[in-house]
Amino acid sequence: xxxxxAKIVVDGVTKIYRTRKRRDSFLGRFLPDLRPKIMxxxxxxxxxxxxxxxxxxxxxxxxxxxxxxxxxxxxxxIFPDSGQVLVNGTPVTGPRxxxxxxxxxxxxxxxxxxIDNVAFGPELHGVPxxxxxxxxxxxxxxxxxxxxxxxxxxxxxxxxxxxxxxARMLASEPEIMLMDEPFGALDALTRRTMxxxxxxxxxxxxxxxxxxxxxxxxxxxxLGDKVVIMSAWPGRVKEIVPVPFPRAERGEALLESKLFAxxxxxxxxxxxxxxxxxxx
Amino acid sequence: xIARLATLGAxxxxxxxxxxxxxxxxxxxxxxxxxxxxxxxASGRLATALTVTLGSFAAGxxxxxxxxxPLGILMGVRRSIGLAIDPFMTALYVMPFxxxxxxxxxxxxxxxxxxxxxxxxxxxxxxxxxCYQGAKxxxxxxxxxxxxxxxxxxxxxxxxxxxxxxPFIFTSIGLGVGLAIQAMVVGELLxxxxxxxxxxxxxxxxxxxxATVLGVILVIMLLGxxxxxxxxxxxxxxxxxxxxxxxxxxxxxx
Ligand SMILES: Nc1ncnc2c1ncn2[C@@H]1O[C@H](COP(=O)(O)OP(=O)(O)O)[C@@H](O)[C@H]1O
Ligand SMILES: [Mg+2]
Numbered sequence: 001x002x003x004x005x006a007k008i009v010v011d012g013v014t015k016i017y018r019t020r021k022r023r024d025s026f027l028g029r030f031l032p033d034l035r036p037k038i039m040x041x042x043x044x045x046x047x048x049x050x051x052x053x054x055x056x057x058x059x060x061x062x063x064x065x066x067x068x069x070x071x072x073x074x075x076x077x078i079f080p081d082s083g084q085v086l087v088n089g090t091p092v093t094g095p096r097x098x099x100x101x102x103x104x105x106x107x108x109x110x111x112x113x114x115i116d117n118v119a120f121g122p123e124l125h126g127v128p129x130x131x132x133x134x135x136x137x138x139x140x141x142x143x144x145x146x147x148x149x150x151x152x153x154x155x156x157x158x159x160x161x162x163x164x165x166x167a168r169m170l171a172s173e174p175e176i177m178l179m180d181e182p183f184g185a186l187d188a189l190t191r192r193t194m195x196x197x198x199x200x201x202x203x204x205x206x207x208x209x210x211x212x213x214x215x216x217x218x219x220x221x222x223l224g225d226k227v228v229i230m231s232a233w234p235g236r237v238k239e240i241v242p243v244p245f246p247r248a249e250r251g252e253a254l255l256e257s258k259l260f261a262x263x264x265x266x267x268x269x270x271x272x273x274x275x276x277x278x279x280x
Numbered sequence: 281x282i283a284r285l286a287t288l289g290a291x292x293x294x295x296x297x298x299x300x301x302x303x304x305x306x307x308x309x310x311x312x313x314x315x316x317x318x319x320x321x322a323s324g325r326l327a328t329a330l331t332v333t334l335g336s337f338a339a340g341x342x343x344x345x346x347x348x349x350p351l352g353i354l355m356g357v358r359r360s361i362g363l364a365i366d367p368f369m370t371a372l373y374v375m376p377f378x379x380x381x382x383x384x385x386x387x388x389x390x391x392x393x394x395x396x397x398x399x400x401x402x403x404x405x406x407x408x409x410x411c412y413q414g415a416k417x418x419x420x421x422x423x424x425x426x427x428x429x430x431x432x433x434x435x436x437x438x439x440x441x442x443x444x445x446x447p448f449i450f451t452s453i454g455l456g457v458g459l460a461i462q463a464m465v466v467g468e469l470l471x472x473x474x475x476x477x478x479x480x481x482x483x484x485x486x487x488x489x490x491a492t493v494l495g496v497i498l499v500i501m502l503l504g505x506x507x508x509x510x511x512x513x514x515x516x517x518x519x520x521x522x523x524x525x526x527x528x529x530x531x532x533x534x
Binding site for chain 1: 421422424425426427428429430431435439440443444446519
C-alpha cells in the first residue's frame with residue numbers, strides 16, 4: 001500500500017454548533033416561546049491543514065477560536081458540517097485506534113490506580129492482565145512515575161496526573177497524538193518541566209505524528225515543527241510558521257537565544273492582533 | 281471523637297437538668313429511662329417487637345435499593361427512559377404517606393406485608409432520584425476518554441458510569457436507611473398493629489409510661505445511627521479512592 005501523502009488532511013472544514021435553548025422555568029413550558037428554537041454558532045470556518053507523517057504541529061490562537069473543535073474533529077469525537085477530515089487517507093467517522101487524545105483536565109478515572117488508568121485502553125480490548133500491566137509499567141517508567149503504580153490520581157500532583165495521562169495515551173501505541181492544552185491546568189514551573197519531559201518522551205517513542213493545542217507561545221516553539229496561528233472567531237487558519245530549530249537543540253539554551261525571541265515576537269504579534277479582534 | 285463524647289455529655293446533662301423536679305408527666309430522667317429499657321429487655325418485649333418490625337422494614341428497604349439503584353442508573357444511561365419515569369418518581373416522592381396508609385392497610389393487611397410495601401414505596405423514589413442524578417452527572421470527559429479508546433456502549437456503562445455511581449449508590453442507601461426507619465415508625469403508628477415497636481410505643485403512651493416511650497425512641501435513633509455508620513464503613517472499604525476526594529477532586533500542582 002502506498003504511503004498517503006499526508007497523515008492528517010483537514011479539507012475545508014466548517015463546524016457549526018447548534019444548541020437547543022433550555023426552557024428553564026416551569027411556567028416557560030406552557031407559554032409560547034418567541035425566541036428562535038435553536039441557536040447556531042459557527043466555531044470554525046473553512047479550515048484546511050495538512051499534517052505530514054512524523055510532524056509535530058502546534059496550534060495557537062485566542063481562546064474560543066475553535067482550536068479544541070479542530071482537534072476533536074481529528075479524533076472523531078465530533079463531525080464537521082461541511083468539508084472533511086482524513087486520517088491515513090480515509091475519512092474520520094469516529095474515534096479510531098490510530099489516534100490518542102490528551103485532555104486538558106487529565107480525564108483520569110479517580111477509582112482506578114495509576115497502573116489501571118494507564119492500562120485502560122488495552123483492558124478494553126481484552127489484553128490479559130499480565131501483558132497489559134507489563135505494557136503499562138514500561139510507559140509509567142518512561143514518564144517518570146516508577147513507584148506510583150498503585151497510587152490513586154487524587155494522591156498525585158497535577159503534573160504527575162498529566163504524566164499518567166501521557167502514559168495512558170502511549171500505552172495504546174497510537175500513530176497520532178492529539179493533545180488539547182495538556183499543560184494548561186499546571187502552574188508555570190511545572191509546565192516548563194513537563195514541556196522538556198514531553199520532548200524527552202517523544203524522542204524516546206520515535207516517530208509519532210503530533211498535534212498540540214496551546215496558548216503558550218514558548219511551548220509552541222519548543223515542541224512544534226510548525227506553528228499554526230488561528231484567527232479569532234469564527235476560527236480560520238491565519239498563518240503557518242515553520243520552526244527552524246532541530247529537535248535535538250530544543251533545551252534550556254534555546255529559550256535564551258535571539259532567534260527564539262524573534263520567533264516568539266512574530267507569533268505574539270500574530271496572536272495579539274486576533275486577540276484584539278476577538279475582544280472588539 | 282472527644283468532641284463527640286463532649287456533645288453527648290452535654291446533651292445528657294441538659295436532659296438530666298430538664299428532668300429535675302418534674303412531676304410524673306414531666307420529662308423522665310436518664311436513670312428512669314435506662315430502668316424502663318432494662319425492664320423491656322428483661323421481659324423480652326423489646327426483642328419480640330424488634331424482630332417483628334425490623335425484619336419487614338429491612339426487607340422493604342433492601343428491596344427499594346435492589347430495584348432503585350439499577351432503575352436509577354438505567355434512567356441516567358437511557359435519556360428517554362429517564363424522562364419517561366422521572367415525573368412519576370417525583371410524584372411518588374411527594375405523595376402524602378399518612379393519607380395512603382389506610383388504603384395500604386385495606387390492600388395489604390396489618391402484618392409484615394403492609395410494612396414491607398410501605399417501606400418500599402416510601403424509600404424507592406429517593407434511591408432512584410439520587411442514582412439517576414448521579415448517572416446523569418458523569419463528567420463528559422470521562423465518557424469521552426473511553427470513546428477515544430474505542431469503548432463499546434456496554435463498556436462505557438460498566439467501566440465508567442457504574443464505578444462513577446458508587447458514591448451515589450452509598451448516599452442513596454444511607455438516605456434509604458434513614459427513610460426506612462422513618463417509614464417504619466410512621467407506619468407502625470398508623471397501621472394500628474398489635475405487634476412491633478409501634479404497638480410498644482402506643483401502649484406506653486396510653487399507660488402514661490413516658491420513660492418507656494423515650495427509651496423506645498432512643499433505641500430507634502441508635503439503630504438508625506448504627507446502620508448509617510456501618511454503611512460508611514462499607515463505603516470506605518469498597519471505594520478507598522473516595523478518601524481525600526471531598527476537597528475538590530483534583531490534586532494540587534507541584
Ligand atoms: N459543545 C459545544 N456546544 C456549543 N458551543 C460550543 C461547544 N464547544 C465549543 N463551543 C463554542 O465554539 C467556540 C469554539 O470553541 P473551542 O473549539 O473550544 O475553542 P478553543 O479551544 O479555541 O478555546 C466557542 O465559542 C465555544 O463556546
Ligand atoms: Mg480549547
